[in-house]
Amino acid sequence: SQQGEEDPQALSIQEGENATMNCSYKTSINNLQWYRQNSGRGLVHLILIRSNEREKHSGRLRVTLDTSKKSSSLLITASRAADTASYFCATTNDYKLSFGAGTTVTVRA
């Protein structure tokens, strides 16, 4: 069952701008993860944030988690053309992942 829902569905930005996407989920979670998928390829794990964490950074990525609102956000700073991809949030329950439909990000040169 799909637990997470990303917003917006699609995002187009200029190179160098920041990209922000949001994920909402329905039930309590142990952690939340973000994955990237380039067109026609497999998913790549970006970052995991645990339910007792509020913010986490990894390079140009910043993830926040608000368990009271059941939501998370992913910020990509100083975007590059190589960031063009679909981004998915996934919640974990009993070692199984539930994915949202994703946000498609297009970075224009």
Place this chain on the structure above:
Amino acid sequence: DGGITQSPKYLFRKEGQNVTLSCEQNLNHDAMYWYRQDPGQGLRLIYYSQIVNDFQKGDIAEGYSVSREKKESFPLTVTSAQKNPTAFYLCATGPWGADTQYFGPGTRLTVL
């Protein structure tokens, strides 16, 4: 994608035929998973296995079957009972007890 191979990359099937998708890993991970992805949608779990000779149904197991005879291999058979099999199929692995999963490059199945 390194360490997880899926074959073939593209697969065409006639209606009524069974087909088997291969997933092999050399990461020594205990858990393996099969997902289905339809256009514009997220991934849905078909089957998963946390140990050799054991597997469980995911959210959309009907029309699919799996086996886990070796730690390295988790083949997925799409049977003729699957009414709408055209999709992108992704295999993933993960260490025992870990939440992060590692994905293969996928197999795109098209029913003609």
